[in-house]
Amino acid sequence: MTTLPDPRSLVNADYADGSIYSNPDLYDMEMDRIFMHNWIWVAHRSDIPEAGSFITTFVGPHPVVVTRDRKGDVHVMLNRCRHRGATVCENKRGKAASFVCPYHGWAYGLDGALRGVPFQDGYSGQLDKAKYPLVSLRVEEYNGLIFATFDADIMPLDAWLGRAKPWIDLFMKQGAGWPVKTMGEHKFTFPGNWKIQLENTTDAYHFPIVHKSFLDSVDGETQNTFDFVEGEGYVEDLGHGHSVMVMIPELVDLEADLDAPIPERFQELAEGLSKDYPPEQVRRIVRAVGGSGFNLNLFPNLACSMAFFRVLRPLSVTETEIRHIAIGMDGGPKLGNDMRLRLHEHFQGPMGFGSPDDAEAWDRVQRGSLAGRDIAILLNRGLGHEARREDGNLFSDVSAETGMRAAYRQWLAAMTDVTAACSKNEEESMA
Structure with missing residues (x-):
């Protein structure tokens, strides 16, 4: 009989045991207690813009279909026929009137209802189609971000996001007055545990070391x-495992300080935009193109990272899929969206100067963590001067590990089912 690991013996206030990256039993617990019982990001509103639109994705290890029905309602359903379990959709995205199982032809509506069964007389009147819809998850949306969960008793998404909501609102100002839209993605896998990437989003400490090649590739102003790292930025714990790392404070609110000088690297863009837009709108677009000055981590699987979405999906205890989703202005100028794509390619792209270096570092963390036993993973940077704001948020300097400590507090709460874990009975105000 397998003895389940005790998460409380593996994570402390300022360190973690290296086995958190490689223990398969712990990983199985995570898939159940975290990815079945938290709000998991599945899509952006623009991914399913109209009735019939759908995408396929995952909630933890579970394949799902995200649809918009004819009423405009969003559904997230297990991609599994109720008859023999075959997937009902294999396309990444598209439009459909229904989903038909390729094995025996059971047909489902956009809302998951079972609409048709071939040769139904074979069931002698004993098949009630109303009892066999696609299994639906609970779905809620905030400012274009669509989340789903298996847990019917989880707190509302609005409360779960809590103090992260104002940061989501700031991030969405990258639409420059237009709605934000997704503009394609690339994905890759790295041979490491999903938490290694979770830690990375609010880790400024690594930036000048890991991303030296990126810094060498840009102009002096950039x-x-x-x-x-030694600037006026900070990392802040937003509750429920969420955190924000403010790297460039003057770019937190993209609609503020529009009179600031346009950076040299955007001068040509500004000149091109000025042919069709007034000066103030040009400045607003240019600031949006450059992205927000912060990374927002939404536990457990989404990062709103400066100018793109980063989505993680655990594949196994030692393998993780990463999706980098470019975003732009829905209805905005092509010049601006093209520039955003070029900037995305420069850092995040497979031939870029950022993500490949990150992936190499994550790989080495996974391999190195297997060396020795009972050796701690340190999470204590910035702890000595961490402080608390009036609203209760813990914060420290930009290179502190405050964000990692925030994530592991929520990890531990979910893994041990204590009262700090998300529950509809939790009365804590996160407004």
């Missing part, structure tokens, strides 16, 4: 912008 280098100065990204020289933030």
